[in-house]
Amino acid sequence: MLPEPIKNLVDQLSKLPEIGPRAATRLAFFMLNQPDDYLKDFARAIEELKQKTKVCQNCFNLTTDTACVICSDTRRDQNTICVVEDILDIIPIERTKRYNGVYHILGGLIAPIEGLTPEKLRIKELENRIKNLQQKDKNKTVEIILAFNPTTEGDTTALYLQRVLSSLGIKITRLGRGLSTGSDLEYTDETTLINAFLGRR
C-alpha cells in the first residue's frame, strides 16, 4: 500500500531497537516532511558512522584517530587503568569528572555459558599494556581499578583478573562499596559512583 521508497525506509527503521512497525511508519512520514538539507545531513551521518569510527589501539575506546581523546590527554595518569566491560561504562565514570586515569575496555565479562571465555576478552592486551608501562618507568606503580557491574559475571571476571595479574606486582582494586548487587554501572548515579571510586579496595 505504501510507495516503495517509504516502505524501504519503514523496513530499515523497524530494525532499530524499540521501534515497532507503527513507530517506524510515523518516523518515515515525519522524515518525508523534513527539508532536503536535514535529510542529506542525516544520511551522511549514518554513512560516516562506521567509515570514520575507529578503535583506540591502546584502550579499545572508540575514536576517529589512532588514539582516543582520553589516551592522548597528557594530563591524565596513564598508570591508573580503570578496566570496564564495555564502552558505555566509560560515560557515567567520565560524567563524575573525578577520575583522572585512563581505561581499558575488556569487551565483555567472563560468562562461560554464553561462550565468553577469558580468551575472548582483551585480557592479553591488558597484560601487555601493564608490562609496557612497567618497562617505561620501573619506579611508577601501576594501578588497575576493576569497575564491573556487581553481578556474578562481574565477580567472576574480577577474581580471574586478580589471579592472572597478581604476578605483575601491581596494585589491583575493585569498585564495590555503595554499588548494590546486580546494579548496572551505566545507570548508577554520580554520587554513588564517586563513593565507589573513593572506597575502592
Ligand SMILES: [Zn+2]
Ligand atoms: Zn584510548
